[in-house]
Amino acid sequence: MTLNNLPTGIRSYDLVVVGAGPGGFDAATEAATFGIKVALVEKDLLGGTCLNVGCIPTKLYLGATSPVEDLAAQVKARVATGEIKINFEALCTKKDRFIGATRKAMAQKLKALGIDFYPATAKIIEQGKIEVSHPNETAILEYKNLVLATGSHPTVFPGLEPDNETVLDNTGFLALTEMPESLLVIGAGFIGLEMAQIAHRTGTKITVVDALDRIAVYEDPEVSKTLRSVFKRHKWDIRLGVKVKSVTAENGKAVLRTEDGDEIIADKALIAIGRRPNSKDLGLENCGASTVGPGFVKVDENLEAAPNIYAIGDLNGKTLLAHAASHQAGYVVRRITGKDKGPYTHAPIPSILYGSPETMRVGQMVSDLEGKGEIKVSSFQLVANPIAQSYAATQGFVKVVWLDDKVVGITAVGHHVSGFTTAAAMIVQEAWTEEDLHKVIFPHPSLDEALLGALKAEKQPPK
Template identity: 30%
Template sequence: MSAKSFDVIVIGAGPGGYVAAIRAAQLGKSVAIVERENLGGICLNWGCIPTKALLRSAEVFHLMHRAKEYGLSAEKVGFDLDAVVKRSRKVAGQLSGGIGHLMKKNKITVIMGEATLPAKGKVTVKTDKGTEDLTAPAIVLATGARARELPGLEADGDLVWTYRHALQADRMPKKLLVIGSGAIGIEFASFFNTLGADTTVVEVMDRILPVEDEEISAFARKAFEKQGMKIMSKAMVKKLDRAKGKVTAHIETGGKTETHDFDTVISAVGIIANTENLGLEKLGVKVERGFVVTDEYCRTGVEGLYAIGDLTNGPWLAHKASHEGVMVAEHIAGGHPHAVDPDAIAGCTYCHPQVASVGLTEAQAKEKGLKVKVGRFPFIGNGKAIALGEPEGMIKTIFDEKSGELLGAHMVGAEVTELIQGYVIGRTLETTEAELMNTVFPHPTLSEMMHESVLDAYGRALHF
């Protein structure tokens, strides 16, 4: 059987791969996309989207308990975990189906199966019906990543869960241990804690949400502890003893080991790129610390072979993967796209309170030897936040003292994952404090705090 030829073959149909395929098709290329599991990848099916659906249920549940504060009454407030999970799966299914429609609309050939790269410009796909050989001058690797598992702490789906098990929880944990306090760990801790699980989070670093600005981490920790969460930082789970319906965790902290019993453990200790069984070594693709090494245009060094998204160096975020997908498609089509700047990519965590940031933390700016001006504004000084009944939070902005460049912005509080984009646009447009100060922010909105935080960096805050 002769090989089918395309201009571009994309391997992996997550938010990096399917977007790369659409953009390449828009630019007139013939495109095939290979996917071994679900269109939409982890993000749509097992990550970003279904977790937000779960967290929304928890948020509404939390608000129902606060009905009295708003002059409302809600009695016998409860939840049906099965129905919450069903809603989340339905949302994921709807979006995954939508990707199928987009593939059809853009005349992209979808091949379900497992891909390998036997040689440069060649892809072999193992499908239900046998194998298919494909060729293309440009191949985009977008195979994503999976949960990292530590020896002795492996998931079993019964007592010890990864994010996948947690997304389809068939029982409500009573006593929950979450290992790792990055975005995934904290989101699940927040979800189950809000629904009433006795929740403990163990973090090996000296603070939770370790990639965030220290002040934001500290603020978030206080808020979580106020909600009844137990947090152990500078701590490590050394061993899990599993018995019927019970896990005993050996947790090392401050040089001594304590044991604690739980009925459920969620492991969220990072990710591993899906680089195995593709044939990358034979092709001469460089892999470091498990991730594919690329240049700023996502080129692997092998002619015509690109790698995007979680397969490559961080930040491991869906929106970074999508943007890289567009950039690579334009590069393949002979355009001159801008390289993706990791410092201009926002990170969002949908716990309660939400956390969002872009650019440098205060510590990172100082490490670079920059003299900075820092502004802060609390939610308690904002009319809309008080009207919403969400007066806890803060916005912090960091400017270069010399040039007025916006170096970073960091937020914790209600809806900050939506607000952060204002600063992202500001950074992309290379704005300084002067433009931000002269921008008229609408009233009453949470966004006014962004203005006030900028004003505060220059000693001009009006409402605090």
């Protein structure tokens, strides 16, 4: 598609959206339903990182390989035997077809809603105008409102630059046509742990290295402890408190060198040490917008970076999750269409680590509440749940955090605990008390009963 397919001359819009990931696409399509004229600009692929090289392909891989873990659990329980082999080539084909079909459906939706799509880079040239550039073509778009939703990219430090052949980032990992015999994962956050599980299930030997003292460091310490216990049983080599000096490709291998002079060698390395905003070259200096930290666009209580210019999702750094970006997109559209005049607010934002086990968290942890009131916790072990028993996946727990006898946080780790994330989010949002436990009938038998069990359990001061 070229820019010449679209209107010529001065092109004026009620709303221009830059970035077609979850936040940008939702902003454009929701705004179009209100009957305003919308343009969507994307320099790469519809769907952004999440659809193409992030959460969606990762979950497709995790879902397809989950029977490996399911069978292994039943074998350990001595009720089954056998072996599951993953046809990775077929899985790659399935992944590519699904993503391609999704992008096609997104393009069709844009067309049906009358949204002009520009496959181009964008730069603000002055207040009210942006320049969009395609190879050998440029155009000027005038806007009444502008939404910047350009997302983020993998963090790169000197000495840890990926070549996406031997030293990989998430894009390089998901482009592999076969899994290596050994994988070195630098970074024990959600991205690293999910991708390590994919490789593990295909038979890859896993080594995880992190500079911090525990994996999944932003989660409850008990969650980190449980995850590490499970992965150690998988025979992962987990090395914490390691300061990495460099990761390089040498003689077809990935070689990690620590500041202490040690070496770790594997067939491939995955760099998963965080993400940084895509704020460079947007022309922010031409509209009065500014950045903070590693480049996050500074916004006010209305998500405005400058008059009538909004920054949402990973770009503003508030929460680097796709569903947070989409929620912010909805608010901005309501604001520019006059449906919402107040500042941006949001309910507790859930986070989930997929795999086996899963983790789920919504609301606050004990560490967030120091000095705020009477803190108590109640918990339930999954070993007492019949569904967890039926899947021979009993390690894990559900924990409820109470502040002044109201639920302010719920976290869980274990078999399919993501399944009750929405219920947990509603409970935290409504700040349930003990009297509210009778509002809802929990089905029996179900994994949800583990959540109910944690809510009913004796509340105790945190350890």
